[in-house]
Amino acid sequence: MSVRKMSSSERADPLCGGAEAPALRPVAGRSGFGSPDGNAIVGRLRRLALFGSAFLSGTALSGLATAALAQQSGNAAVRLFSSTEVIVSSLVMGALGAALFSAIWLVRQRGNMEAETQEMRSALSDAQQRISKFEALIADKNRRIVVWESGSSKPEFLGQLPVETGAPQQDREFLAFGRWMRGSSASELEKSIELLRVEARSFDMVVETNRDEILEVQGRVSGGKAFVRFIALNNLRAELAELKIERERLTNSIMLFHSLLDAIEQPVWRRDSQGKLTWVNHAYGDAVEASTPAQAIEDGREFLGSIAREKIRAAATSTSPFHDRISTVVHGNRTMFDVVDVVVPGGSTGIAIDVSEVEAVREELKRTLKSHAETLDHLATPVAIFDGDRRLQFYNQAFVQLWGFTLPFLDQRPDNSELLDKLRSDGKLPEQLSWRSWKETALSVYQSPDTQTDLWHLPNGQTLRVIATAHPQGGATWVFENLTEQVDLETRYNTLVQVQGETIDHLSEGVAVFGPDGRIRLSNPAFRALWGITAEESKPGTHIKAIETACSPSYDKPDGWRRFGQMLTNFDDERPSLQGTFELYSGLILDYAVTPLPNAQTMLTFVDMTASARAERALKEKNEALQKADELKNDFVQHVSYELRSPLTNIIGFTDLLKTPGIGTLNERQSEYIDHISTSSSVLLTIVNDILDLATVDAGIMQLNYSEMAIDDLLDDVAMQIADRLHENGVALAITAPAGLGTIVADQQRLKQILIKLLTNATNFAPEGSAITLNCWRTHSDVFFSVTDKGPGIPEDILKTVFDRFSANAKGGKRSGAGLGLSIVESFVTLHHGDVAIDSKPGQGTTVTCRIPSGTTARSVAAE
Template sequence: MDFSPTALAMIGLLLAAWTVGAALLMIRAAQRSQKFEVLKRSSARLSGMLEEAPAIPMLVLADGRLEVHERLAGWLGLDSPPSFLSELDGGASAGLTTAQLEDLTQAIKVTQRTAAPFRMSIKLDGAGRSLAFRGCAADPKVAPGGAAQVWIFDFTESEGELALLREQVSRAQSDFTALVGLIEAAPIPMWFRGKDANIKLVNRAYVDAVAAQSADEVVSKQIELLESHQGKSARDYAKEAAASGETIERESPATIDWQRRLLRVSDLAVGDEGIAGYAIDIEETEQIARKFRAFRQAQRAMLDQLSVGVAQFDADQKLAFANKPFIRLFDLPFGIVSDHIPFDRFLSDSREKRRTPEVRDFPAWRRERVEWFSLNEAVEEAWPLGAGQHLRIVGQPMPDGGLVLFAEDRTEQLAESATRDTLLRTRTAMLDSLFEAIAVFAPDGSLQLWNRSFAGIWGIEPEALDGHPSADKLIEAIAPNLQKSAHADAIGKIIRSATLDRKEKGGRVELAGGRTLEFAGVPLPDGNGLLTVLDITDSQMAETALRERNQALEEADRVKASFLANMSYEFRTPLTSIGGFAELIQSGAAGPVSPQLEEYVQAILDSVNRLTDQVENVLDLSQGEAGMLPLSKKRLELLPFVTGIVREREQAISDKGLSLDLRGNAGGAIDADPRQLSRAIGHLLDNAIAATDRGGKILVDVARTKDGARIVISDNGSGMGKQELARLLDGLRVTEDGKVERRDGLGVPLARQFVEAHGGKLTLESRKGVGTTALIMLP
């Protein structure tokens, strides 16, 4: 078939166009193949990068299906990658918990509905990971239809580091707060200066010290606490510390609370930030140091007054102090303390002066004493010296490495100890020779001392006392020997009373053998108690005999009283009858009376009167001695009463030619028995008349005193000596053979008994050739 040129041209053009198109297709195909390889390599590279990426993308579709990388299963501890959102909960040991899943589901739903992004952190307890979820609405190109795209980040390591950082930050903040609080609460002023040495920060103590209102005021006004010291201000010292980088300390005065105080100031550089400083009040420390120095001087002055020698060696074993007794004991020069001699040299010098014991190896002995410095407790030694002198040496190590040496002269004490031992032996011998049994008990009741007869008097063995038994054990040993066992408690009470109660008590017990013991507990000044025991068996027997004799005497006294009462009647009745009959005969009732009979009757009456007076005197004297003298007191005017007694003897005074001087003041009245007092005064007056020669003088003086009455009867007769006056006062006296010896009348003894029966007192004074004075004092 023939084609036209046009057709051929068209065919040629078509072939050319096809060829070109084929070429173009081939070129484009080659280009696409190249782009695919590039895209493949890029996809592989992106897939590798995604495998190593710290985040995993998760696409949550609207129906809850998931498109997620399989690495998420490893992060969540699941066996296979989840296909739905609900599969993120893998149970108790994997995946999210139910609560975490609910929170994540709720957040994803909100994002799907509102396109609002969310962030969430979840810690997986089972997998031990911490995951961060960052969600947002998915790009429609990626997943149309309201899907949510969630990026999951594993920040487990970051979480640990963050927790550590948070803990460190929290601790740092806490430490900083505590440090600030500590600085603020510090009782000492503290401050901080900048590089320019200006104050930047102060604490409350600084504010109070400078009497400012606040720390801001101190900083704003740059109020300095410290004064200039040695020509430098506080700022200068701070700059010096900043320049040197070292701590600068000094002591500086300051005025705090209107008082001058001494402060120890420290300035130290704090890196490149500035200079910190603080001040410590050492005023009290300085005062204590001054007081200590004064105390040390006073103590050393006091040590000089002791009788014990004291020396102190410092840690370098050199003499630092020695009191006067120490210097005297060791014959040291008084300036030796300032020389600070070593201890070993002191021992050597003392040896040369024979003030140390004689030893064979002195260097070894000296080294042993030098070791006292390193001991932990005191050492005591006795140093026997020449001439019989003894020293007691005590070495007391000190905490600072020094040594205090005490030296005491025991020569006199040893001599006194020997004397004391002699006295103790003498005391033991003396106690053993006593008739009484003696024992000394300590306050705790133990037996301390006893004599030889103590064990025997109680009937126990002497060996039972060798162990110094207690009072209870001693009483147990004594109890079987007592007649009544209950008396053992009484002995224990006596011992306790003497030792503990410090009271003296006594008692009496009877032993089973019939002996009677009397004992007493006496507290001693040293706190012990003394028990004395005496065997009173013989005295008890004598006491029984005396008691029986006393009963006999009482019976005799009763018989005597009955005899006196009967004799008073028996004597007076016959005499009254004789006198009555004589008066009847004299009156002529029995017939005429001749002159001779008249004379006989008158003689009988005179004898009856004299005998009646003598009987009255004897009876009164006997009753007075027996304490049975009857009194019937009345109120008497003394001067008229005495005047009546004197007038009854007026005839006798006139017959002897005597002068009478009666004196007295009216108005004095006393209570007395008229009859007995009249007889007492009459007897004294009769004795005065009888003892005064013719022409003599008798004085009767009656006076009222503050306590009663006074009657004086005085004469200037012959008087009496002491023996005659004693015989006159005795009256009747019973001799050893039972006979009655009559003395010089009964008037004076009767007068004395009458006066004493009234509660008064009769006193006689007489001188030979001068006269006699009788003084009656009545209440």
């Protein structure tokens, strides 16, 4: 390290320690024209130049002398010396002269060089002494200097700082100011050094280290170099520096707080000890409608009323600030403010926070909470809300009904854990293997950010879904959703689905269900068996096109399944049903039905109707044969009956003619034969007429001629017509009928025929000398006719067939017939919309009762 002398301007720089402080420069190890080694080289070059000039001068003089001598001697000299000899002699003489001249000059220069060397040694000794002195001065551990040459050269370091300051001792770590200085000090110092090196801007500043030590930093520029000096201050200077830093910090803090208070929207003010405003922010000025805060102070515009200010002055103390809500007028509107006023030495300060919106929100929140509480109270789902202390805050009526708590117990706001313990002691919670672990898990919702859901199967058979949600501000909400009905429905549904699946699988009908996308959802084995496809070909998800391809070889109607596909995948609003029949190549006859289902699904059903179709065909053929036979029978009966009636009429007529006296007298045997012929002809005519009537009824062409008749006249007429038959069989007739039976609307001829058939049948089976009874009575809308005889009765096995045609029971009767009487009675009564009942027991006689609607009520109802 070397030291160079300072110029007059450098000696005046305070950075160098006063007027006597020299500047520093590197010397050792360098050479040049400004150094002693450079002066020696210059001297040598000068001596070489003088020697060369002397040598050349001597050579030149020798040449001139030789030339002159040659000119004077003329031709003789030329003859004596040749040209080469002249040149060589000239050179020798010149060299001798130069050597003489150089020797003289070197003797003189040697003396000069010895004097100069002595002077330089003396100056070097003085410089080394001064360097040692300056190095000793700089080696003080209370300061350190960093020197930067011009440009981007590396800095040089001189001196050291005390270890307690926290400054690194290594040069390469010293310039990393951010590692051992406070952040604000390091950034400010780096900026100042940058300005010093670039713009030669000097600076003086105080910085703080991370160890709370104070350093004074000075930056100067001298001789094209930048000097930065770090000085560890003594106690007094350190205190002054600390006070300066603290003052700057407080000033910045005050300015920061003033800027912050000016930026907020809440009015802020400061008063002196007399209560006069000394500072307000912009919000205060705007609230009192002042153009600037200074104008508000100057005019003394108050934000609060006098009563409020007196209240604040009386209540606020240094230990107890005033804090209350005060209303005042701002911009013409009454506004509520939350005012805080603090008494400080020398005055007071306060702030007003607008809480009008908060009050409105609070009131709205109260109304909302009340509305929510009322809504929750009317819910059928039990709800309980616990606060941050896990105590019951709210419950609805469904919660009370679910657990059966008493209101006094709930009004005590029990703890959540206490509530669970009471439910367990009352036997309302399911028993757990570890109650403590289960309860801790249930109550962990208060520390969990997620909603917890659990299923509780209660001892009473109920199933609850318990949903516990923690509140962000503390507490939790418990919702108890009763899933008993849902679980039962799910169980029933699953059971129903299984039963339906088993039922469908065991049906003899083929069933296939398709979705709206035309893909099969399910099918049963009967469907696959009818169409001869495998389970793989009809697995769920198979499209109907694939089903159509698999089924197409079985029938000869290619449009069948194609039509199914169109119905399944169309977008019509109404999905119609479809029915029809397939006849497969295998001989099977299938009845199909397309039935729309909910959720846009469609069901196809296929029923094997092969046996039914064959039986139906057989029945149809048999029915057609029977119909033809019946037609032949009816034609035969009508033809024969009409053909028989004509000769019978002739026979009866001629028989009656033979009985007349005008023809002639007959002997006794002839008369007897005529009577037999007349009786047989009458019986045969009756049979033919009965057969015609039944044929007419069976053909559905018989029509009744309704008319109104008196019941008494009807009974008298019947008695007169049956009198001969009664007399012939020796039987009496007793008619029992109340007076005033009134009239009946019916076919008079058919009604007489009904009664005569009943009386004839009873006369045939009544014992001789007995009496048969004809009873007649009426109700509100019906007339009843009852015929009773005291004959042998009808056995039970024959009683079931008495109304069958041609079912004659001649046992016990006086005369056998064709067995059409009771059958005709039943047919005529049925035509009158009545009914016939028979009561008979062997040995006790027989009673036949007919109910005929009177027709009066019917006509009156029709008139209405």
